[in-house]
Amino acid sequence: MSRAGRRADALRAVVALAVRAAPGPLAGVLLTAVVEAALPVLAAWLTKTVLDTLAAPGTPSVLAPAVALAGVGVAASVLPHVTQLLRAELGRRVGLLAQDRLYAAVNGLTGLGRFEDPAALDRLRLAQQCGQDTPPQIVASAVGLARTVVTIAGFSVSLVLLNPWLALAVLLSAVPALLTEVRLARARVGTALTVSPLERRESFYAHLLGSVQTAKEIRLFGIGDHLRGKMRRDRRAINATHGRLDRRAALAQTAPALVAAATGAGALLWAVGAVARGQLSLGDVALLLSGVAAVQGGLATTALMVAVTHQHLLLFGHYLETTTQPPDLPVPAEPLPAGPLTHGVELRDVWFRYSEQHDWVLRGVNLTIPAGGTVALVGDNGAGKSTLVKLLCRFYDPVRGSVRWDGTDIRELDPGELRRRMSGIFQDFMRYDLSAAENIGLGDVRHVDDTARIREAAARTGMHETLAALPRGYDTMLSRTFTEDGAQDDDGVELSGGQWQRVGLARALLRRDADLLILDEPSSGLDPEAEHEIHHLLLAHREGRTSLLVSHRLNAVRGADLIVVLRGGEVVEQGDHDALMRRDGRYAALFRRQAEGYADAGAVAR
Numbered sequence: 001m002s003r004a005g006r007r008a009d010a011l012r013a014v015v016a017l018a019v020r021a022a023p024g025p026l027a028g029v030l031l032t033a034v035v036e037a038a039l040p041v042l043a044a045w046l047t048k049t050v051l052d053t054l055a056a057p058g059t060p061s062v063l064a065p066a067v068a069l070a071g072v073g074v075a076a077s078v079l080p081h082v083t084q085l086l087r088a089e090l091g092r093r094v095g096l097l098a099q100d101r102l103y104a105a106v107n108g109l110t111g112l113g114r115f116e117d118p119a120a121l122d123r124l125r126l127a128q129q130c131g132q133d134t135p136p137q138i139v140a141s142a143v144g145l146a147r148t149v150v151t152i153a154g155f156s157v158s159l160v161l162l163n164p165w166l167a168l169a170v171l172l173s174a175v176p177a178l179l180t181e182v183r184l185a186r187a188r189v190g191t192a193l194t195v196s197p198l199e200r201r202e203s204f205y206a207h208l209l210g211s212v213q214t215a216k217e218i219r220l221f222g223i224g225d226h227l228r229g230k231m232r233r234d235r236r237a238i239n240a241t242h243g244r245l246d247r248r249a250a251l252a253q254t255a256p257a258l259v260a261a262a263t264g265a266g267a268l269l270w271a272v273g274a275v276a277r278g279q280l281s282l283g284d285v286a287l288l289l290s291g292v293a294a295v296q297g298g299l300a301t302t303a304l305m306v307a308v309t310h311q312h313l314l315l316f317g318h319y320l321e322t323t324t325q326p327p328d329l330p331v332p333a334e335p336l337p338a339g340p341l342t343h344g345v346e347l348r349d350v351w352f353r354y355s356e357q358h359d360w361v362l363r364g365v366n367l368t369i370p371a372g373g374t375v376a377l378v379g380d381n382g383a384g385k386s387t388l389v390k391l392l393c394r395f396y397d398p399v400r401g402s403v404r405w406d407g408t409d410i411r412e413l414d415p416g417e418l419r420r421r422m423s424g425i426f427q428d429f430m431r432y433d434l435s436a437a438e439n440i441g442l443g444d445v446r447h448v449d450d451t452a453r454i455r456e457a458a459a460r461t462g463m464h465e466t467l468a469a470l471p472r473g474y475d476t477m478l479s480r481t482f483t484e485d486g487a488q489d490d491d492g493v494e495l496s497g498g499q500w501q502r503v504g505l506a507r508a509l510l511r512r513d514a515d516l517l518i519l520d521e522p523s524s525g526l527d528p529e530a531e532h533e534i535h536h537l538l539l540a541h542r543e544g545r546t547s548l549l550v551s552h553r554l555n556a557v558r559g560a561d562l563i564v565v566l567r568g569g570e571v572v573e574q575g576d577h578d579a580l581m582r583r584d585g586r587y588a589a590l591f592r593r594q595a596e597g598y599a600d601a602g603a604v605a606r
């Protein structure tokens with residue numbers, strides 16, 4: 001699509017957004033803009049009438065035009081405040097709708113790929129920035145533009161009546177400024193794109209330096225100054241880019257400004273001569289001077305507003321691109337229903353790599369998780385276990401092969417429905433800065449307010465007593481960073497690593513009707529007694545349910561119906577514990593090594 005076509009699309013989208021979000025304030029802003037635009041023209045004519053009436057004694061009373069002029073003055077001083085009020089309301093409502101649509105689009109992404117694509121993240125950042133600010137600014141500029149055009153038209157007619165050639169010269173003198181501003185607008189958008197990655201990285205450093213999660217390590221390693229230096233370097237680069245553009249703009253704007261000033265001076269000299277020759281009255285001169293100033297000022301404002309609107313429309317293109325982007329993973333127009341799991345989930349010759357630049361992570365994996373069965377996945381660091389879990393949830397699609405839910409390729413299913421049939425805990429599970437109840441309730445948002453259910457899930461992971469004893473019980477914020485809905489009390493708490501893991505597990509267990517339970521390292525942060533206890537609990541919970549357990553603690557997986565050993569992205573062994581021990585391969589070696597570690601520790605203890 002051509003650049004002009006994209007701008008027209010952006011403009012249509014902004015207008016549609018404003019009409020949808022705030023029809024009342026939009027109509028109000030347009031109305032006040034027209035009235036505000038007409039006032040200066042009216043004031044100039046009334047001034048001329050007052051001056052000419054005063055200069056010609058014996059003519060009708062000056063009172064009526066003087067009172068009208070005063071009225072115009074009052075209206076001119078009040079209206080900007082009304083406009084400001086309406087424009088602010090318009091901005092807030094449009095900003096809200098734009099933000100909501102943007103995050104609906106982001107939330108609609110099925111997979112994780114776009115969140116790992118720097119170009120997509122830069123675009124998202126620009127979309128976040130301009131989604132909030134750009135539509136109201138475009139509306140404000142467009143309204144301002146319409147207003148100045150009305151004012152310019154009014155004064156131009158006045159100038160044409162006094163001297164048509166002068167009117168033409170004044171109008172033409174603004175053309176260079178207009179062209180310069182449009183060129184500069186394009187350069188400004190180019191600069192915004194250039195600095196966006198730098199600004200995103202700067203925000204990252206700002207987050208590192210200002211958050212409690214990072215404060216410990218930054219202090220222990222004393223790397224605050226190092227990070228600050230990197231942040232400063234990015235900011236300097238951003239400033240240098242902006243500085244270059246500002247210098248270029250100042251140079252480019254000088255010549256058009258000189259042309260306009262020379263035209264204004266010429267008009268003044270002509271007017272003085274015309275008064276001396278008796279061609280113009282004093283009132284005419286007042287009208288002419290205010291007309292030249294208004295037309296020139298208006299044209300300069302127009303140039304700037306055209307440029308700003310142009311710039312915002314180009315930026316808004318990124319918002320449109322993000323909100324109308326095609327799906328990251330294909331979903332059929334009419335997906336098949338994901339029914340209750342009756343046979344099992346199967347990975348059939350699955351090959352996967354994160355991108356063409358990356359190496360294969362899974363290489364022809366064949367694996368079945370039978371309905372009602374417990375499968376454990378073990379293997380070295382980087383063997384591909386978490387990647388396999390992500391493919392099961394359809395965060396990525398296999399490059400080759402398929403993942404099948406009761407025989408149907410999960411690409412044929414509705415991803416939302418598929419995920420509603422699953423539950424689990426990831427290795428890097430979320431610790432939400434929310435209340436304890438909500439931290440668990442989010443496991444099944446239909447029951448987020450079901451206190452009894454939440455307490456029962458907490459009890460099953462041994463967390464009920466701990467959470468009930470918090471300052472506000474389950475309503476206590478599990479955060480020292482935020483307070484509940486802006487409350488002033490700082491009684492939020494930070495849980496220990498193991499306690500958080502139990503909360504994460506309780507969240508997973510809240511979805512009681514899940515067909516497939518995925519537990520990726522569910523006990524890595526627990527003390528040995530808690531681990532033992534949690535594994536017994538999970539064993540009981542998994543009984544008769546389909547589950548996939550990923551763990552490095554081989555003692556925890558020995559009860560699984562099937563243990564699958566992954567190495568370098570390939571399944572190298574599978575069977576139950578006894579079969580794998582008899583086979584005396586990789587699993588047996590790993591198991592013995594862990595058992596020896598415990599035995600050695602026991603010997604040292606004795």
Ligand SMILES: Nc1ncnc2c1ncn2[C@@H]1O[C@H](COP(=O)(O)OP(=O)(O)OP(=O)(O)O)[C@@H](O)[C@H]1O
Pocket residue numbers: 116354358361379380381382383384385386387388427
């Ligand atoms: N988002 C990603 N983008 C690119 N490469 C990735 C990504 N996630 C993982 N990898 C790579 O894929 C390989 C497998 O990682 P994965 O997390 O699946 O291993 P794992 O078996 O779960 O390891 P661990 O036992 O350490 O948790 C690793 O080499 C890792 O660097």
